[in-house]
Amino acid sequence: MQATSHDFKENARHALGDKNLQAALGILKRDFAGRRGAAVARLPEFERLRVEGRAIKDHVLQHLDLYLEAFEQKVVSLSGQVHWAADAAEARDHVLAICRAAGASTVTKGKSMIAEEIGINDHLEKNGIAPIETDLGEYIIQLRHETPSHIIAPAIHLIKEQVADTFRDAHIHLDPARPLGEARQLCDEARALLRPKFLAADVGITGANFLVAETGSSIIVTNEGNGDLTQNLSRVHIVLASIEKIVPTLEDVSTLLRLLARSATGQEFSTYTTVSSGPRRPEDTDGPSEYHIVLLDNGRSAMLGTEFQDMLRCIRCGACFNHCPVYGAVGGHAYGWVYGGPMGSVLTPQLIGVKEAGNLPNASTFCGRCESVCPMQIPLPKMMRHWREREFERHLQPTAYRAGLRFWAFLARNPPLYQAATQVGAALLGWSGRGRGRFRSLPLAQGWTKGRDMPAPEGKTFMAQWAARQKQRAS
Amino acid sequence: MADSRDKILGNLRRSLRRGASDETAATDVRERLAEHRPNTIPARATALDPEARIELFIAMAEEVSATVARVAGFEQVPAAVADYLAQHNLPSDMVITPDPALSPIPWQERPTLSLRPGIATGDDLVGVTGAFAAVAETGTLMLISGPDSPTRNNFLPDNHIVVLRAEQIVPSYEEGWTRLRALKTLTEGKFTMPRTVNFITGPSRTADIELKIELGAHGPRRLHIVIIDEPAGD
Numbered sequence: 001m002q003a004t005s006h007d008f009k010e011n012a013r014h015a016l017g018d019k020n021l022q023a024a025l026g027i028l029k030r031d032f033a034g035r036r037g038a039a040v041a042r043l044p045e046f047e048r049l050r051v052e053g054r055a056i057k058d059h060v061l062q063h064l065d066l067y068l069e070a071f072e073q074k075v076v077s078l079s080g081q082v083h084w085a086a087d088a089a090e091a092r093d094h095v096l097a098i099c100r101a102a103g104a105s106t107v108t109k110g111k112s113m114i115a116e117e118i119g120i121n122d123h124l125e126k127n128g129i130a131p132i133e134t135d136l137g138e139y140i141i142q143l144r145h146e147t148p149s150h151i152i153a154p155a156i157h158l159i160k161e162q163v164a165d166t167f168r169d170a171h172i173h174l175d176p177a178r179p180l181g182e183a184r185q186l187c188d189e190a191r192a193l194l195r196p197k198f199l200a201a202d203v204g205i206t207g208a209n210f211l212v213a214e215t216g217s218s219i220i221v222t223n224e225g226n227g228d229l230t231q232n233l234s235r236v237h238i239v240l241a242s243i244e245k246i247v248p249t250l251e252d253v254s255t256l257l258r259l260l261a262r263s264a265t266g267q268e269f270s271t272y273t274t275v276s277s278g279p280r281r282p283e284d285t286d287g288p289s290e291y292h293i294v295l296l297d298n299g300r301s302a303m304l305g306t307e308f309q310d311m312l313r314c315i316r317c318g319a320c321f322n323h324c325p326v327y328g329a330v331g332g333h334a335y336g337w338v339y340g341g342p343m344g345s346v347l348t349p350q351l352i353g354v355k356e357a358g359n360l361p362n363a364s365t366f367c368g369r370c371e372s373v374c375p376m377q378i379p380l381p382k383m384m385r386h387w388r389e390r391e392f393e394r395h396l397q398p399t400a401y402r403a404g405l406r407f408w409a410f411l412a413r414n415p416p417l418y419q420a421a422t423q424v425g426a427a428l429l430g431w432s433g434r435g436r437g438r439f440r441s442l443p444l445a446q447g448w449t450k451g452r453d454m455p456a457p458e459g460k461t462f463m464a465q466w467a468a469r470q471k472q473r474a475s
Numbered sequence: 476m477a478d479s480r481d482k483i484l485g486n487l488r489r490s491l492r493r494g495a496s497d498e499t500a501a502t503d504v505r506e507r508l509a510e511h512r513p514n515t516i517p518a519r520a521t522a523l524d525p526e527a528r529i530e531l532f533i534a535m536a537e538e539v540s541a542t543v544a545r546v547a548g549f550e551q552v553p554a555a556v557a558d559y560l561a562q563h564n565l566p567s568d569m570v571i572t573p574d575p576a577l578s579p580i581p582w583q584e585r586p587t588l589s590l591r592p593g594i595a596t597g598d599d600l601v602g603v604t605g606a607f608a609a610v611a612e613t614g615t616l617m618l619i620s621g622p623d624s625p626t627r628n629n630f631l632p633d634n635h636i637v638v639l640r641a642e643q644i645v646p647s648y649e650e651g652w653t654r655l656r657a658l659k660t661l662t663e664g665k666f667t668m669p670r671t672v673n674f675i676t677g678p679s680r681t682a683d684i685e686l687k688i689e690l691g692a693h694g695p696r697r698l699h700i701v702i703i704d705e706p707a708g709d
Contacts (some may be wrong), residue, residue: 032646065487137683184683225679225694254648273674286625304490343594
């Protein structure tokens with residue numbers, strides 16, 4: 001997809017004025033964090049599992065080449081096929097070649113962020129193959145020609161009235177007067193329309209939450225059951241997975257599964273966790289005849305051994321989205337590419353370049369909630385700071401911004417000067433804001449005050465107040 | 476494309492600063508894959524006696540909108556199934572997997588029930604299957620694919636009825652894996668994963684519209700579990 005991450009500020013401004021989006025984000029903020037909190041509170045071992053989960057992933061990353069080889073060997077021994085893809089274009093080529101060999105005209109799809117990352121739908125369409133999204137959220141946004149705005153809830157930016165309008169526009173063979181006011185009716189309509197598509201598809205594409213080296217298995221975690229119908233009813237099953245999805249054993253993946261659903265939706269366990277290993281066996285009466293795994297690198301191998309390695313522990317639960325004040329204010333589309341939220345702010349610059357995506361690591365208040373809820377303990381704020389440093393080193397920000405940063409750095413390195421300057425500033429702002437208690441606009445900060453008021457300081461800096469208090473105590 | 480394989484593995488080794496033939500690293504990986512070491516298993520289910528474990532399984536399954544019937548023996552299963560069908564106003568035609576574990580059920584005692592053994596189609600309203608195990612920790616069923624247990628029967632029928640014995644209820648996923656490894660090693664001489672292992676926790680659902688949970692997105696709208704207390708015959 002065409003990235004618009006460089007337009008983050010414009011995208012965000014637009015998002016803040018979008019009433020439907022703000023209503024939808026209100027629901028997200030109300031529900032997601034509470035559900036996770038309740039699920040975590042119910043499992044006393046949760047913190048221990050986090051530490052162990054992190055250790056599993058760290059161990060795998062230190063041996064990733066060997067685990068990938070072991071995984072490949074196992075898949076092949078089960079008559080599956082492994083296709084290595086260094087970049088997105090190569091992954092698209094693999095998928096298209098498999099679809100062509102299968103003589104496919106339609107392809108059903110389970111939810112996959114790798115599919116979004118490589119832009120597989122556009123590629124298949126251009127080549128005369130119709131991809132059909134079957135996850136309800138993905139189906140809705142496919143009809144609307146949109147991209148997912150959240151990695152686990154792709155249509156979270158919409159309210160149900162918008163979904164109803166979309167269905168009325170797309171399903172023109174149905175009675176235009178039918179009632180679609182409730183989520184129940186929308187679900188039933190999608191279910192009825194997609195059932196025959198599952199049964200008719202030649203190829204089914206799913207993602208993978210995990211790959212198990214011990215058994216050569218791919219695992220999908222879903223609630224709808226669409227991923228299962230996708231992979232079971234098609235003749236050919238293609239799994240799209242990035243190389244860091246590997247986990248050593250079934251025991252290890254059990255630990256990570258305990259963390260995933262609780263962090264993502266606050267469920268004890270997702271409805272369907274499906275472990276697939278190779279194509280149907282000779283004695284089986286159903287299942288796909290072919291099983292292909294496309295292993296995508298796309299810049300990940302270059303993250304190993306760098307300050308961004310920890311990002312490869314990510315299990316894509318979306319908890320960092322659900323707890324981020326910036327995501328909660330502007331939604332996922334403002335981020336301008338496949339991955340939004342805090343994890344996207346770290347991963348996107350790696351995948352499409354810091355020049356295009358430099359705004360994203362700056363779109364953070366550094367409040368640290370993302371890191372505190374991350375089941376894999378990924379230090380997201382620290383890595384955003386690394387990106388800011390790289391951006392500065394490469395002279396990617398505007399001159400005025402760089403001059404401002406330099407001036408601030410100069411002040412910060414001269415404590416007496418810093419204190420004097422901030423005391424004057426605080427006194428001045430405190431005096432001029434004494435009436436209203438806040439500023440509607442400020443010189444040099446109009447961009448900031450355009451969307452919010454600046455509270456007036458009390459007139460004395462923290463340092464000054466602290467010094468005064470210490471003095472009082474001493475006397 | 477062998478080129479990309481070499482390129483990716485080469486990049487990884489360069490980033491990890493070691494060669495392809497590092498024996499220490501290879502041994503670490505081999506041992507880790509062979510030992511199946513469990514990590515922390517929550518005490519929630521492991522600390523329970525068998526009866527309490529069954530009760531936990533039932534409570535957790537009901538929490539995610541599954542319904543459960545507990546019966547003394549195989550003879551009571553037809554009545555339990557008929558009750559369920561009547562309660563939900565469902566027809567008495569069902570598709571049933573040819574699972575030998577279900578063969579002791581005396582269906583003939585309820586002649587109104589009509590069972591078709593085999594594979595489910597998109598039109599079946601009610602399907603009956605067995606299960607390999609059930610995990611008390613989260614009220615999760617564990618089903619495996621095979622010639623007698625086609626996977627699509629777990630997803631296509633609107634109503635999924637699962638019949639299993641109480642002794643199949645294990646505390647944790649880990650215990651499920653241990654039992655699966657043992658069974659496959661016993662029957663096939665070595666452990667090979669079944670084509671599909673399905674962990675199923677409640678009926679299908681979605682929250683993709685305004686985060687409101689709706690049951691029956693694409694898979695079964697209802698999940699009914701019949702637990703038989705009687706142990707397996709020999």
